[in-house]
Amino acid sequence: MIGILGGGLSGLVLASRLRDAEVLEAADRPGGLCRSLTFDGFTFDPHGSHILFSRDPRAMAFYEGLLGENVCRRQRNTKVFYKGRYVKYPFENGLSELPVEDNLRCTLGYIQAYLARQTGTAPRPTNFREWLYYRFGAGITECYLLPYNEKIWKTPAGEMGTEWVEGRVPDPPLEDIVKSSIGIPTEGYTHQLHFLYPREGGVEALVRGLLPRVARVRTSFRVRSVARRGGVWTVSDGTEEREYDGLVSTIPIPELARALVDAPKDVRAAAEALQHRSLVTVMLGLTRPRLNEFSWVYFPTPEDGWFNRISFPSNYSDRVAPEGTSSALAEITCDRDDRIWASRDEDLVEHVVERADHLGVFRREDVVAARVARTPYAYVVFDRDHRENLDRVRAHADAEGIRLLGRFGQFDYINTDQCILRGLALAAEMEGSR
Numbered sequence: 139m140i141g142i143l144g145g146g147l148s149g150l151v152l153a154s155r156l157r158d159a160e161v162l163e164a165a166d167r168p169g170g171l172c173r174s175l176t177f178d179g180f181t182f183d184p185h186g187s188h189i190l191f192s193r194d195p196r197a198m199a200f201y202e203g204l205l206g207e208n209v210c211r212r213q214r215n216t217k218v219f220y221k222g223r224y225v226k227y228p229f230e231n232g233l234s235e236l237p238v239e240d241n242l243r244c245t246l247g248y249i250q251a252y253l254a255r256q257t258g259t260a261p262r263p264t265n266f267r268e269w270l271y272y273r274f275g276a277g278i279t280e281c282y283l284l285p286y287n288e289k290i291w292k293t294p295a296g297e298m299g300t301e302w303v304e305g306r307v308p309d310p311p312l313e314d315i316v317k318s319s320i321g322i323p324t325e326g327y328t329h330q331l332h333f334l335y336p337r338e339g340g341v342e343a344l345v346r347g348l349l350p351r352v353a354r355v356r357t358s359f360r361v362r363s364v365a366r367r368g369g370v371w372t373v374s375d376g377t378e379e380r381e382y383d384g385l386v387s388t389i390p391i392p393e394l395a396r397a398l399v400d401a402p403k404d405v406r407a408a409a410e411a412l413q414h415r416s417l418v419t420v421m422l423g424l425t426r427p428r429l430n431e432f433s434w435v436y437f438p439t440p441e442d443g444w445f446n447r448i449s450f451p452s453n454y455s456d457r458v459a460p461e462g463t464s465s466a467l468a469e470i471t472c473d474r475d476d477r478i479w480a481s482r483d484e485d486l487v488e489h490v491v492e493r494a495d496h497l498g499v500f501r502r503e504d505v506v507a508a509r510v511a512r513t514p515y516a517y518v519v520f521d522r523d524h525r526e527n528l529d530r531v532r533a534h535a536d537a538e539g540i541r542l543l544g545r546f547g548q549f550d551y552i553n554t555d556q557c558i559l560r561g562l563a564l565a566a567e568m569e570g571s572r
């Protein structure tokens with residue numbers, strides 16, 4: 139039997155395709171980051187607002203298969219909050235909505251960066267900050283991309299690598315920038331322009347669709363030790379031992395390294411050095427029937443508030459909020475040893491409500507329900523040592539015969555579509571090698 143550590147989407151997809159597997163999950167129900175929460179009639183995705191989209195038709199088909207009729211189809215209507223106005227997202231597709239001097243600065247900077255690349259006079263970027271200037275020019279970088287990215291990653295852009303940006307940071311053609319500057323509508327990041335969202339149950343509806351296909355899930359089993367004796371893996375939560383012929387880990391790499399009884403010191407150190415950000419979400423129910431038309435809004439500057447984004451789940455599906463109401467979810471990235479994580483729930487709610495009321499996003503008196511959630515592992519940070527640390531851990535896992543899978547199982551910036559595709563691919567490989 140194969141033991142799968144972690145019952146998030148990755149572990150469940152894999153388990154659904156293996157003939158003989160057991161999932162061990164620390165929480166009292168599976169789903170990981172794809173769990174949802176309902177209170178006072180409002181349903182939220184407490185580990186960060188989710189939408190379902192993919193460049194890959196196989197992932198789209200998988201979503202559709204899991205959701206069946208329980209699906210809403212939406213077109214993205216996303217904004218960047220910039221100097222008190224809502225500018226179309228991606229920012230570079232909304233240049234004509236900027237104050238005219240900022241439009242000029244952004245357009246000119248983009249063209250200058252473009253020409254420098256074309257003529258080979260721009261030095262190759264060695265970090266994320268340099269890449270932003272190289273790719274977008276000074277205007278777009280300084281008005282939006284740099285403050286936003288430093289706010290969400292809580293890391294200076296000069297200390298981040300660039301391997302993750304492909305497909306993650308929108309990459310517009312020059313023609314779109316010129317059109318955007320003079321006000322001809324364009325769309326960027328088009329594989330995300332249309333998305334799916336479960337009509338009922340939040341993103342956890344995916345998990346509910348998957349669970350009937352998974353034979354064995356042990357919940358409330360926190361993996362604390364993993365050891366191999368002969369050809370058998372023994373996994374324990376401190377009170378009970380489970381034995382497996384093979385092991386796949388989808389739990390965060392540092393958790394795995396701490397549990398591996400025989401892990402060498404340098405592997406443990408590399409695992410602990412992998413950087414990530416945690417997340418606090420503030421979920422709010424509002425008495426207003428339709429707050430706005432937006433999918434979500436980015437807030438790039440520290441002056442806006444601690445949050446980098448506020449999403450409006452009731453605009454994804456009208457079944458996730460009681461009739462005549464709407465909902466908002468603010469996301470704040472943080473670390474588990476910082477003041478945000480340690481803040482009292484009521485202070486976090488008060489901060490978001492006060493800032494949103496001040497900025498005109500919604501009114502304080504409309505808030506009728508509020509909750510806070512904390513997510514220890516939310517974002518992988520691609521600092522400059524990321525690759526080296528990850529390679530060291532991977533080499534050890536390979537040598538031991540442990541397969542790594544998933545967002546924090548592989549410490550990669552992947553969405554649900556990649557979790558699904560990688561889970562399916564690994565299952566095919568493992569079943570094929572039997």
Ligand SMILES: Cc1cc2nc3c(=O)[nH]c(=O)nc-3n(C[C@H](O)[C@H](O)[C@H](O)COP(=O)(O)OP(=O)(O)OC[C@H]3O[C@@H](n4cnc5c(N)ncnc54)[C@H](O)[C@@H]3O)c2cc1C
Nearest residue numbers: 144146147148164170171186188189361544545552553554
């Ligand atoms: C803010 C945010 C927004 C996102 N938005 C989107 C989006 O819009 N669209 C999209 O497609 N994706 C989105 N994602 C990404 C998506 O949530 C993940 O890619 C996916 O859910 C990861 O699944 P996973 O199974 O790899 O990891 P996880 O969901 O993290 O699962 C790992 C599991 O391991 C368990 N575990 C941990 N330690 C132990 C232990 N010691 N023993 C046993 N179990 C353990 C955890 O409880 C968890 O259930 C978003 C993520 C975040 C954080």
